[in-house]
Amino acid sequence: MSSSSPASPASRPGVTAEAAPLSLCAREPHVPADRLVAEMVPPPRFDAVRFGTYIPDPNQPSQTEAVHVLEGFAAGLGGPGATGSGKRRLFGFGKAAKPAPAGPRGVYLDGGYGVGKTHLLASLWHATPAEPALKAFGTFVELTNLVGALGFQQTVRTLSGHRLLCIDEFELDDPGDTVLVSTLLGKLVEAGVALAATSNTLPGKLGEGRFASADFLREIQGLSAHFRALRIDGEDYRHRGLPKAPPPYTDELVSKTAYATEGASLDSFADLLDHLAKVHPSRYGALTDGLAAVCLTGVRPVPDQSTALRLVVLADRLYDREVPVLASGLPFDQLFSEDMLKGGYRKKYFRAISRLTALARDAGRLTGTP
Known part of the structure; x- marks a missing residue:
């Protein structure tokens, strides 16, 4: 972990010495070929959907x-x-x-x-x-x-x-x-x-x-x-008629929630971006296996397009698996630069913002935020 890693509970006011949360950066999943074939089914978020549950505008x-x-x-x-x-x-x-x-x-x-x-x-x-x-x-x-x-x-x-x-x-x-x-x-x-x-x-x-x-x-x-x-x-059904996404939380609240939530992970955003470069995007689903929530500190704009595209894939897999995302730092609509949002991958970036915003809204229940 770099110096930007989340601090230990002892250094966080109000954080009790509970079981340490998981870390995405500590995971290096290897997915055998037979699992790749077996998992070619709709992900958990879409396991129960049917034409009758689609609500047309x-x-x-x-x-x-x-x-x-x-x-x-x-x-x-x-x-x-x-x-x-x-x-x-x-x-x-x-x-x-x-x-x-x-x-x-x-x-x-x-x-x-x-x-x-x-x-x-x-x-x-x-x-x-x-x-x-x-x-x-x-x-x-x-x-x-x-x-x-x-x-x-x-x-x-x-x-x-x-x-x-x-x-x-x-x-x-x-x-x-x-x-x-x-x-x-x-x-x-x-x-x-x-x-x-x-x-x-x-x-x-x-x-x-x-x-x-x-x-x-x-x-x-x-x-x-x-x-x-x-x-x-x-229009984007995820935000149709819903309030604006919650603002980012403090580092202290993110860390405290990670320690208090069984199955949650806790990583600094910078460390996570570095780690994603070492894991093939096809394994990002396995990277999130068993997670109840993803907690991130220090969210900031992604530095380049390759990093941004990897983050898009991770956002998709978290959304598919209905894993809430609790974060500090900048709001998710500031992840991508203006040039990125005008370029050839802009629709991917807008999809990632939409999905991460929905997951941030889901994370409110972990903190007791209305």
Whole structure:
């Protein structure tokens, strides 16, 4: 730990000598390949969601329309199971022995942060009439890491038997991922796997502002051809009609709460950012295993874009797992610089701010704050 680490309880007024909290910086998780496959299901926050629990904004008809389209999409995946050749019906088109029809093989939910895209994607997973072992749900980062862990050919074999693959937070941040995912999805479509994805960027616009996407236009257009884009408009439901997020707490209160909360972690923000650089983003979920809360002292603006993108992934995993975040220092809406919020990754940063703000609001119950 650096000198910016939280002080021990003895040096914190009002902090009793209770069991020391956990530390994210002390964790270096290793995730075996079989766990990567087994955990390709909706995360805890979205385990119980269904189309019926999605509350469309009455002022945004595209939200209601999205529910109807996805309900029909799920129903269309309820055909016969695998045949002797391993092929399946796809959206009710033809039989396994016939060539797959031309046109999109999946749906792509496009919209701003906080309109409920992940809720709808998880609802689609739950509504699809197939055994869990025949459906896969994961983030884009988790999917690319699966390829790294299993190898390309084994990933194709593992996922080809599925009826549905759901990909959350679909983003192309580098040319290598563009070629990799384009090839992978093409193989899965050939095998009869239905696709569904969420993103803040239309399929044909993936990669814009992040790399020379014009050089990889063929791959990007190939990806776009697999999907029917479904636009979902609206404001961030996480903060619709809710009070403003609580201001940051003091170092003393954060530390005291960490020591008083079983299963809480306590780290300085600076140390955590350093530690994230040593852990692959695909392991950030495992990094948070068993945590009841994350307590951070000294939150400050992130220093560079690489650090910021790692923090985005951690925010997503904490949000998925419903882990409240209690922090001192600057409020979360000051994490990213003005240049970052205007750049190619701006939608990721706004999503992180939205999710961290929601988790900060959840953390109020730990301190007794109304």
